[in-house]
Amino acid sequence: MSGSNNAPFLIGEHMTGGYGKSGPDILHDCTIAVDPGEIAVIVGPNGAGKSTAMKAVFGMLDLRKGMVRLDGEDITRLSPQERVAKGMGFVPQTSNIFTSMTVEENLEMGAFIRRDDFSDTMAQVYDLFPILKDKRRQPAGELSGGQRQQVAVGRALMTQPKVLMLDEPTAGVSPIVMDELFDRIIEVARTGLPVLMVEQNARQALEIADKAYVLVQGANAHTGTGKDLLADENVRKSFLGG
Known part of the structure; x- marks a missing residue:
């Protein structure tokens, strides 16, 4: 309804x-x-x-x-x-990424509730945040504050909220x-x-x-x-x- x-x-x-x-x-x-x-x-x-x-x-x-x-x-x-x-996709102000995991692993963690193929969604997130595509193999903890926030938003988007x-x-x-x-x-x-x-x-x-x-x-x-x-x-x- x-x-x-x-x-x-x-x-x-x-x-x-x-x-x-x-x-x-x-x-x-x-x-x-x-x-x-x-x-x-x-x-x-x-x-x-x-x-x-x-x-x-x-x-x-x-x-x-x-x-x-x-x-x-x-x-x-x-x-x-x-x-x-x-x-609902909720991005808290702090502790919103896994710093020891790579950018891509963070995004994969975002898709934890999905049972389908989420590669299309990941491609959309990388289109939206090109810097994350460039740094996808880097530990998220090495990113700047603004880039970390993009990871956090991207991770929320992976659930297709x-x-x-x-x-x-x-x-x-x-x-x-x-x-x-x-x-x-x-x-x-x-x-x-x-x-x-x-x-x-x-x-x-x-x-x-x-x-x-x-x-x-x-x-x-x-x-x-x-x-x-x-x-x-x-x-x-x-x-x-x-």
């Missing part, structure tokens, strides 16, 4: 919750969604719950209220592993590398895959966002297209330094 035309492809709706059964709520009635071919970004100040919102969508958080739906199906009760099997979720993909990389990663992320979205990402570099993220969510203290503060939010005086003053 597929979602009806007015329901987003992936939505975490009215999410309230925190870590553990008794931890305090970090998210408060928070909603984030993304559709095929779109880049949706979650931005906001430090400690706003951006990564927590993403983790809630991925099932790493106990929701007290709200639900998560993927392609019309309620997946709120599923574990992260079960969500991967349903088509229905949605790609990236937690701060440009953390700790230079502005040039950030632009390069964003270009690759745009290419991924152009293949029709929905991309949901948490990003510290708010201004740059809003420039490529079809849909954007500004979170403050775990709640939705502003929602709109990236362009709308870049043009919004309140957003500019509060979050983009004027």
Whole structure:
């Protein structure tokens, strides 16, 4: 059963919750969604719950209220592993590659849930990230930060996900590398895959966002297209330094 035309492809709706059964709520009635071919970004100040919102969508958080739906199906009760099997590709911010394995072995590890021939997918990943093809025999730990992030994204793509979720993909990389990663992320979205990402570099993220969510203290503060939010005086003053 597929979602009806007015329901987003992936939505975490009215999410309230925190870590553990008794931890305090970090998210408060928070909603984030993304559709095929779109880049949706979650931005906001430090400690706003951006990564927590993403983790809630991925099932790493106990929701007290709200639900998560993927392609019309309620997946709120599923574990992260079960969500991967349903088509979620999640790239955490840290520990997202096997440093002692080669680039190609990392990509093969990404295909662990597949029982079919994944050579076509690997060719697509190498088309998207030519540098990985060049370095496919190198241990991933020898790569630069930006190249490691490409390995991590490529590994998630090997599962042929229905949605790609990236937690701060440009953390700790230079502005040039950030632009390069964003270009690759745009290419991924152009293949029709929905991309949901948490990003510290708010201004740059809003420039490529079809849909954007500004979170403050775990709640939705502003929602709109990236362009709308870049043009919004309140957003500019509060979050983009004027």
